[in-house]
Amino acid sequence: MSVVEQVLGHLDATRAWQEDLYRDLHAHPELSLHETRTRAIIAERLCAVGCEVVEVGGGVVGILTNGTGPVVLHRADMDGLPVTEETGLPYASTETTVDDSGATVGLMHACGHDAHVTCLLGAVELLATEPGPWSGTFIAVFQPAEENAEGARAMIEAGLTSLVPRPDVAFGQHVLSHEAGVVATQSGPVLSAGDSVRITVFGKGSHGSMPHLGVDPVVLAASIVLRLQTIVAREVAPTDFAVVTVGSSTAGTKSNVIPDRATLLVNLRAYDLDVRAQVMAAVERIVRGECDAAGSPQPPTFEYYDQFPLTDNHADVTAKVTEAFREHFGSERVVALGRIPASEDFSRLPDAFGTPYTYWGVGGFPAGRGVPNHSPFFAPLIQPTLDTGTQAIVVAALAYLGKDNQ
């Protein structure tokens, strides 16, 4: 019996509470940086299986030490989203929150973080239950606030790297719209770097019938929006990936009053840090040039927010994990992840330690009927999703911690 088989031999036992825990977490999502209940449940379970438990920066870490050997970190994220659930599941969330405009909206685990937590807790218990065939340290990181890109940074700023051993390798996984039972890996950039920037450009207000007494920021913003299209169309190499989206453009409130400013909310994506830097520089150059062309009375302001790092899977680590997945799941259940235009803050954790990493996907849906993340209808199949996610964590960890691999 292989090391993996030995450790996964207890899966029937963990599956029972994992499914209940998943339904409970799904029914009780919490907002980014407000994951109190979730964190308490996790901490209790980590204690129960003998982990050293560290609460840091809104997250909680379980350290499972089992003799000498490599240190493996696996991260799960915990937060839900302000989305009103429409799945109709018996365990659908009825939690609510209040959005920026004061309206009440639902809270929902619409991005599978409930599954991430459940799988990682299961994997910790499996590893703790069967310490014989492996040695080293397994660090289970439960991170808050992935959705707004603040959680990984919060844990790091609160001292994570001095509170837990430096890992030799780090992992993350995500439930995706692939077929349940499948895992998806890929070397190199798999999730884009993502940056948001709030750009404010200034005009000079005037009555709408007297444009010559003002400087029209509505026209200025329109020129900027059109000019920003040229970054992807002309400046980035056609073979490189980049996205520049102006998701919001707002100026003025009345037809006959020229306002004194306009605000653009712009989102930038790239799979390459040089391209990212090129795009950011181009955005600022264009905005400043357009403001000059308009005779804008005040320099534009740029406020960056929701900045997600690039997720760039390490070649050797990915190859090793993929090979282990193929051996365990069979080649037909290991597919190419592809490049996903979305972004993640997972990579900040290994980057803080200077640790190589890989991040993979776990299918969650009937074949051909995947639901996009963040949809109010996001309802992964409980199985084989939880089993696959739990096994994937164990298999990847044992590729480094298994005594047969050392």
Add this chain to the structure above:
Amino acid sequence: MSVVEQVLGHLDATRAWQEDLYRDLHAHPELSLHETRTRAIIAERLCAVGCEVVEVGGGVVGILTNGTGPVVLHRADMDGLPVTEETGLPYASTETTVDDSGATVGLMHACGHDAHVTCLLGAVELLATEPGPWSGTFIAVFQPAEENAEGARAMIEAGLTSLVPRPDVAFGQHVLSHEAGVVATQSGPVLSAGDSVRITVFGKGSHGSMPHLGVDPVVLAASIVLRLQTIVAREVAPTDFAVVTVGSSTAGTKSNVIPDRATLLVNLRAYDLDVRAQVMAAVERIVRGECDAAGSPQPPTFEYYDQFPLTDNHADVTAKVTEAFREHFGSERVVALGRIPASEDFSRLPDAFGTPYTYWGVGGFPAGRGVPNHSPFFAPLIQPTLDTGTQAIVVAALAYLGKDNQ
């Protein structure tokens, strides 16, 4: 003693209560179509001097009949504005209202309608007190809701033209930033036609990283804004007046979500009804063409609102009134009004009757220190403003009603 001198002989008597009334009205502004208190005060005074009083469409009309002869209509508007007064006057308004966003803002007579009412009530009393030297009918119309262009229409739709005699000539006046004591006249178009239109264009929402799955309405709106500039720059004759202002452009709320629509609030001004029609057609043509260029999935919508007519002073009427003003005030106090890019709904009243009209300005400020209408600092000098406005109404009326002019 001339007819005018006879009628104005009682000005000392009216001035006393006029100044008090003005302060009272100024302290108690009312919103458009909510001029209840103002209307009650007016109705009472009209009754007191023997007018037939007609309440219609939110306004009130006093009909002063004095034998046979011409019928002269003079209109005053009554509404205040949602502007928080900052004049520091002892009689400044402390009234408030709630704006669209739910915030509390002040209410203010920031456009001089309190003076318009006061002058017209004074003129009615003067004419009523001295019926000897004139004959005919004087109709004093107190109109609601000038600020949103709804009041004149409301009175007409409620039956004004069947409730009062058809006038032979109609007048309106407005306190402007000229020097107090001055009246300003001009033949032809003096206030522009003004139309607002809410344009909604449709895209298709998508995640900001997947623009190819959507149709970007932010880019579409930007193209429209730039293209609309060509109406004035290329389509309207350089010698014609036209303004196309996009006072507000709004789309989306987040940087990384492509919204499904964008809204433009556009204001159009012209001094010529053909130019107005040309501009309106061009706006719609451009918006439709741009939506087609964008592959917009749904036709744009155009909702017109705040539509103000052209104020186009009748040549003969203006000449006659200007001559009467020169005789009474002296040429140095009668100046050229010029073309004012603002708009008024006054002309709907004479147009409903098919009556020629003229509309003049009354200065309200120390020389060189005029304050623009709608400013929170709009505080006309009580005198000689009220006297001048009252006299102007009487002088213009007697140019038609005075027995020496018949």
Add this chain to the structure above:
Amino acid sequence: MSVVEQVLGHLDATRAWQEDLYRDLHAHPELSLHETRTRAIIAERLCAVGCEVVEVGGGVVGILTNGTGPVVLHRADMDGLPVTEETGLPYASTETTVDDSGATVGLMHACGHDAHVTCLLGAVELLATEPGPWSGTFIAVFQPAEENAEGARAMIEAGLTSLVPRPDVAFGQHVLSHEAGVVATQSGPVLSAGDSVRITVFGKGSHGSMPHLGVDPVVLAASIVLRLQTIVAREVAPTDFAVVTVGSSTAGTKSNVIPDRATLLVNLRAYDLDVRAQVMAAVERIVRGECDAAGSPQPPTFEYYDQFPLTDNHADVTAKVTEAFREHFGSERVVALGRIPASEDFSRLPDAFGTPYTYWGVGGFPAGRGVPNHSPFFAPLIQPTLDTGTQAIVVAALAYLGKDNQ
């Protein structure tokens, strides 16, 4: 018999040769600054009637001195245009020239300068023939190269102001599409200032499939063209006249090569020197700002050419001449000139002397069937056009030189 009647008493005599001369000049147009034949004919006639003749800067001046008194200058322009005549007149031009592209095109008096010369020669002879009722000096200036705005400047630079007496008043007239027999006057700005500018903006060439290696000047030029629209639409007061036309935009020669520059030929018009300065500054500001926005590797260049001054008729001079016209022609033949968006370099001459001036129109066509200047079908009626133009010069001159007016 009035002074005017006395001088015009010889019109029957001049009319005979004037009509022949007109047909001859019309059949033999000459290009700007190549008016050799025309100038020789003029000089001979000026000599014949006793003028002092001065050839200067490509033009010719006749000075008719008749005792003491005011000095009046009248200017006629002499050049034809590279337009292939299509009038079908028996005296149509068969002259040709070679245009910039090497093609042969016709030469034509398509702007009436043949009539201007003919009328002024006639007027000189009339004044010379009947010196009795007037005294002073009449200066007949025959100017080259009005069409390219170079002729007036050439005469001034060649010393005109030191070669002829300083005039007290200066006149010019132009055959227009009004009804023949009519003269058209107006005080203030009547012909716009006109400036052309060749703008070159720089990109960086690249293969069309590798835009990221270049800087695309085609996109840059397009942005500039759209942004220039905002000058008239937003920056110039809606009540002011301004035109910004990009008459030519050229860049590149092949679909798959990104060129390294783009050229715009822009024409600017204004009726006010402040507006002209505002528009020119805005053009340069916009072009520079757009170049910065594009990351253009080299500053844009601006080459001004074909710069025409404003023609701004002096109020008193215009009033005096208009009154004289009314008296002679009758009020019904004196109409308002209106503002003409075209431009002239006439005003450089009086401006060089610091002399007030007025410039009027002479109708040349059957009522309602005017042909625009520069059209290949521009064929004014010989009469009453020549008579009217000749009389207008004499009448205006005698308003100052007639002994009854001194």
Add this chain to the structure above:
Amino acid sequence: MSVVEQVLGHLDATRAWQEDLYRDLHAHPELSLHETRTRAIIAERLCAVGCEVVEVGGGVVGILTNGTGPVVLHRADMDGLPVTEETGLPYASTETTVDDSGATVGLMHACGHDAHVTCLLGAVELLATEPGPWSGTFIAVFQPAEENAEGARAMIEAGLTSLVPRPDVAFGQHVLSHEAGVVATQSGPVLSAGDSVRITVFGKGSHGSMPHLGVDPVVLAASIVLRLQTIVAREVAPTDFAVVTVGSSTAGTKSNVIPDRATLLVNLRAYDLDVRAQVMAAVERIVRGECDAAGSPQPPTFEYYDQFPLTDNHADVTAKVTEAFREHFGSERVVALGRIPASEDFSRLPDAFGTPYTYWGVGGFPAGRGVPNHSPFFAPLIQPTLDTGTQAIVVAALAYLGKDNQ
């Protein structure tokens, strides 16, 4: 001794005349569809080694039949370019031609077609000299007019597919800026589909001072140029390759005349036929929409030209050839081709037969000092370039024709 070694055993013999031939061809480039001299040289050599020679569509084909077995086609292109050579080589071209504007320019083999011809003639002789170890048919296609995408089509339209046997596999190769001695292969799309389109949009001419009487095509073209940027920026998936370049935009010739049309020369590139179709549809949709927005009086016209097909290397064929290259050259001399944004018309030939194909690159320069194709400095090293290209043809052919592979 392997089959390949046997056939290449005669390379010393061919090398001698190949180098001379290469210098001769380089010195005498011919324009597309005027490759008379080149074709005659080729036909003579093909005859000399015993090929059946077919002249078709401006090209020439040598058919080398050697018993039964597979049919392999290899294509070389023959045309030079209107580029003035600046290599300073002793055998540099001194040929000239006259370009569209009438100017004399040099003619140059700036794209390596001289090497392509030389290598293929060498390979034919090698195969003809040593028929023992292989059997089947080798078809050497010398194609005219690759540079303007007309040559392959011309041969097909002239009946190529009925004049030569249907090949089982087809090859092409190209000298690139890689290091000499290297071959470069890749499966899937390696050269983009390329299409040029001349777009004419119509306005209405007018004097520059009277824009309201015209429809400005300069502004229309500018709007189109900016809007076309959104195809790549917003409509094509960020992970797909597409280029939309407006290489030329021209309208008007004078600053003060609004022209009546504008012309855009647009180049489109894609690596996927669906993306190509999407881009072409988007271009037409945008142009039509913008013309409608402008009130254009006449529909735009679209004239497609220089249309290059996609070069999409067959997976199995590429794998087999790459493996043969590795065996012969060693793995270190077989590199990844990468995707090249340029285009080729080679694939029309196999597509006409329905034959799978692969197209590879041959390095031609000192390491790190590659010169881009079409440069006036394009001077590949004669060796090892010719040897490598000749061997590559033989090796790929024998992967199918070698008796050891059948």
